[in-house]
Amino acid sequence: SITKERTEVILQGTSSLDPNDPTAVWEEFEFKCKPGDLRRRPCLISPYHYRLDWLMWFAAFQTYEQNEWIIHLAGKLLAQEEETLSLLATNPFAGREPP
Numbered sequence: 001s002i003t004k005e006r007t008e009v010i011l012q013g014t015s016s017l018d019p020n021d022p023t024a025v026w027e028e029f030e031f032k033c034k035p036g037d038l039r040r041r042p043c044l045i046s047p048y049h050y051r052l053d054w055l056m057w058f059a060a061f062q063t064y065e066q067n068e069w070i071i072h073l074a075g076k077l078l079a080q081e082e083e084t085l086s087l088l089a090t091n092p093f094a095g096r097e098p099p
Contacts, residue, residue, distance in 0.1 A: 008060055009070070010028055012028050012029065013078070013092065013093060013098075014027065015096065027093070028092065029077060029090070030089040030090040030092075031050070031052065031053045031087075032053060032088065033049065033050050034050075034053040034057070052087045052088075055069070080098045
């Protein structure tokens, strides 16, 4: 069945020295086919899905304790690991200091 509402996991980073600062600017890591920027054309692929995007969809139905791989993914994004970044559509910190 398909639900009427869809919860999404969004991964963001900031270059702010204090992430709790209300003026901190948070930037989103965009995935190749996961819903995100409403101005972006929807991704159409068939017959398969991008695995990471698919896993992110199911992760939204559970807690991070049930999906420990998300913690590892966030760590790899913080470390700017090229292999992991290649799975994403955009890296908002490309050419800059890591978040």
